[in-house]
Amino acid sequence: MLLLSVRQARAALAVRSSLLAAGYNILAATMIVGLLLLEAKGGDRLVLWLVVLALVTVFRVGLSFRLRRFVQSSGVPEDIVRLACITAILHGLTWAALPTLVVDVDMLGADPSVLLIMGGLIAMTILRQAGMSHIAFCFCIPIIVAMIWNFANHGGIVGIVSSFNFMVLTAWMSHLLLQADKAFVDSETAKLRNQAATQNLTIANEDIKHKNLRLEVLANGDPVTGLYNxxxxxxxxxxxxxxxxxxxxxxxxxxxxxxxxxxxxxxxxxxxxxxxxxxxxxxxxxxxxxxxxxxxxxxxxxxxxxxxxxxxxxxxxxxxxxxxxxxxxxxxxxxxxxxxxxxxxxxxxxxxxxxxxxxxxxxxxxxxxxxxxxxxxxxxDLAIKKRIDRQRDIEQDLGEALAKGELETRFQPQIDLATGDVVGFEALLRWFHPRFGAISPPEIVDAAQAMQLSEALTAFVTEQICCLLQRLASLGLPDAVVALNVSPREFALYDVSVMLDRITEAHGVDRRLLEVEITEETILDPVVAGEQLSRLEAGGYKLTVDDFGMGYSSLAYLISLKIARLKIDRSFVSDIDNSHKNKAMIVALVGLGRAIGVDIVVEGVETAADAATLRDIGCNIGQGYYFARPMPVEMLPKWIERQKKSAHDDDISQVAVA
Incomplete structure (x- = not known):
């Protein structure tokens, strides 16, 4: 910030010096033209040169006036200095043309007045441009070269000595100009620092006054309620x-x-x-x-x-x-x-x-x-402290457990109730903590959200799902789907669709085989999750509503999102043979599913009687301990083989009975 301020000050000086130089240039040019015309030198070319010089001077003045408005607001003051240098070069070249192209003068002989005026112009420029050597050099160098050229044309020892002396004088004045530049920068820097220090002291003083006033007011009381603070x-x-x-x-x-x-x-x-x-x-x-x-x-x-x-x-x-x-x-x-x-x-x-x-x-x-x-x-009571301490420890340990691969994904099969075929799996997260034992999935999800690990956790499960999907074809289940549970709060924390797209693309799996399980709460919050759910559906993922019947799903959203499956909560399956209310509820939900064209998955199937009753009611797919508990991926091949054999034996038995 300090460096920018110094550059802006130099840019302002460049603009001011360009304005001041205009008057000296016009005055010097008028005197030279007048003297040369009196000597009958130059004629029309001299007048034309004066007109060109006047136009260049007017252009330089006009540009300087325009640049004055942008000096303090410009973030790149060097551009203003460059423009000033360009106009200075143009001005200097115009002056250099006078003794070289416009009129034949001998500064060391018949025309010493030209030498005096042009030398004075150079000296005046160097003195007035102290602190802006860029512009002084750009203006003076063409003129100095032209004058040395004129001295050389004069010839003789006078020309040589004059050229040498002029070059030495120019070098010395350049040295003084560079020293003036450094002094200007040092002076401007010191001034800005003093201004900043003064401003900081003023602000600090005002801040102290303000804080003292607040301390007096708020020493003991809360200003909003009038109570103690x-x-x-x-x-x-x-x-x-x-x-x-x-x-x-x-x-x-x-x-x-x-x-x-x-x-x-x-x-x-x-x-x-x-x-x-x-x-x-x-x-x-x-x-x-x-x-x-x-x-x-x-x-x-x-x-x-x-x-x-x-x-x-x-x-x-x-x-x-x-x-x-x-x-x-x-x-x-x-x-x-x-x-x-x-x-x-x-x-x-x-x-x-x-x-x-x-x-x-x-x-x-x-x-x-x-x-x-x-x-x-x-x-x-101590139970509260124990629970909070446990929650804190779980949160603190989750990141390390995830990094070390201590979390495990297990898969629970989903069975076609009519044929006994395996149609899918649900991925379920498991974590056996070294001190607390098995941590429930809701605790894991809550800890992940508290530690901002939700995306990493769901990505971990998705990786495991993709690895399983790559194996299912070789296990004879190319069309089986695998379900991923996504908490409704995750949609507000990160873009679930982007994460899933990234992982499925990396593994090259068919997105139609990855089922995203959401709750009714997610559907009821379209502001947060609606756009992502639409992208998931458009991306080819299957959408399933978990724990259906426990909330207040909007049928409009169910239809518009093209929900593939509804999972009926396990609480309705409990003791279904003896509970007419539960059976009636499931019958109603199955009817709703058929009406909107979605499959019904029933969780919590514990017995053969449960499976038979649900099949007779019209449920498509069952999931529960009756078929299998959630198991590691290594156990799936043998279980799938046994399930296929069991389904085949059931088909043979049914044919024999027929």
Whole structure:
């Protein structure tokens, strides 16, 4: 930035010097022409030369005026300097033409006035262009060469000595010009640094004043709600715990969080959000009473310190009162907004021995309450800490496990209920943690999203699927599909279609054999996933809706996306022979599938009776422990061979019975 400013200053100097040079050039040219005309030299050619010089001077002046407007805004001031140099060369060449092409003069003989004026012009240029040697050299060098040429034509010892002296004088003046350039750069740099230092000091001074003012206002209070702020609350919490240790008494801490506060900010703006917090904060303060210490410790988080009476019981009462449905809605800009809250609580010394530990325990309890859903209360216990510690360790270990290949993809077969043929597989992720044992797939997915590993995790499973697809033809199943589960939240984290295209293209597999399983939740969020789902369908992948019947799928989206299969959730298959409701539900879903032209896959087939009932109802494909558990890819060849033999034996039995 400093270098750019110096270059801009040099560009400004170049423009100014070009403007000043115009006057000297016109004056010098007029004097020379007048003197030569008096001596009857040059005639019309001399007048024509004066006109050309005037035009060049006017062009140079006009260009300089135009460039003045762009000096400070130009990001490449060197371009302005180059233009100034070009016009200076043009000017210098015009002057050089005078003693060489236009008129026959002898500067060392009959025309010393020409030598005096042109030499003065060179000296004036060098003096006025101090700091801009580029332009001075461009202007003076053609004139100097022309004058030395004139000296040489004069001949004799005078011409030789004059040429030599002129060259020495020119070299010395060039040296002075370069020194002036360096002095200009040093001076401009020092000036800019001083300006920057002054500006920084001014900004720092204003910043200090502003911060001091804020510190005065916010020393103890929150400006939005009028409650205590986090700094004051933390100090008070530490002090009360120190006093409680001496007095052998309890201290209760309740944390309160506003559910989905971001939506309020998005709907009403930050001013509306602040208004909401101010009203809510005062209501909560009135609710907990004058003896409790209450503060706003974060954007949408409040903290309450309870010290008197039965602290444990009072803390539970306060926590429950915070989420009471009777808490009236807050009116913002004429709109009533329900303030759904979640609360977490912890007690000193039951749960922690110091202020930091107590705050951590209450925060864990609050996180557990929020995870459980809106309007929940949680009191800290060791189970919460154990679960959160476990979750943290899983998240931290996932990246290394993925890199080391410790995760495993297993495949559960899908069977045609009518023929017993294998028609596909579902890829299921497995991870056996060295400390925690088997980690459930939802935990793995949640950990991947927390650690920003979702794409890497799904890409790993996709690689395994592609490797299996390359083998299935040799196992006699060229048309079998393999299903990949994609969490609805993944569509908001990265482009699933791009990742799948990249991997399937690298492996050269038929995309029609890769089935993407999504949930009804994904279909119901077309803003996030709609475009990607359309690209997946257009790319040739099969789309399957998993756990169908558990949500609220839009039939319009099912039809528009050309869903290939609907997977009925296992909860409907449980005890299907004895549950008329479940059987009726599956019959209805099968009818819906037929109506929109999609296959029905039923999960959770556990017994032969389940398989027979589902086949009679009209289900196409079954998946469950009755057929096979999820298995490593190495076990598939033998299992496929046994399944083919079993299906063949069943066909023979049916023929014999017929």
């Amino acid at each position: 986090r700094t004051y609350f933390n100090g008070r919490l530490a002090g009360e715990i120190a006093a409680a240790k001496i007095g052998n008494r309890q201290v209760g801490l309740v944390l309160v969080n506003v559910n989905r506060f971001k939506l309020i900010n998005d709907a009403f703006g930050h001013r509306g959000g602040d208004q909401f917090l101010a009203i809510l904060g005062q209501r909560l303060k009135n609710l907990v009473g004058p003896d409790a210490i209450m503060a706003r410790i974060g954007g949408d988080e409040f903290a309450i310190l309870l010290l008197d009476g039965n602290v444990s019981e009072n803390s539970r009462i306060v926590a429950l009162n915070m989420i009471a449905p009777s808490l009236a809605p807050v009116t913002i800009q004429g709109v009533k907004v329900n303030s759904g809250l979640s609360t977490g609580m912890a007690i000193f010394p039951d749960h922690a021995e110091d202020a930091e530990g107590l705050f951590t325990c209450a925060s864990m309890a609050l996180s557990e309450a929020k995870r459980a859903g809106p309007r929940q209360v949680r009191e800290f």
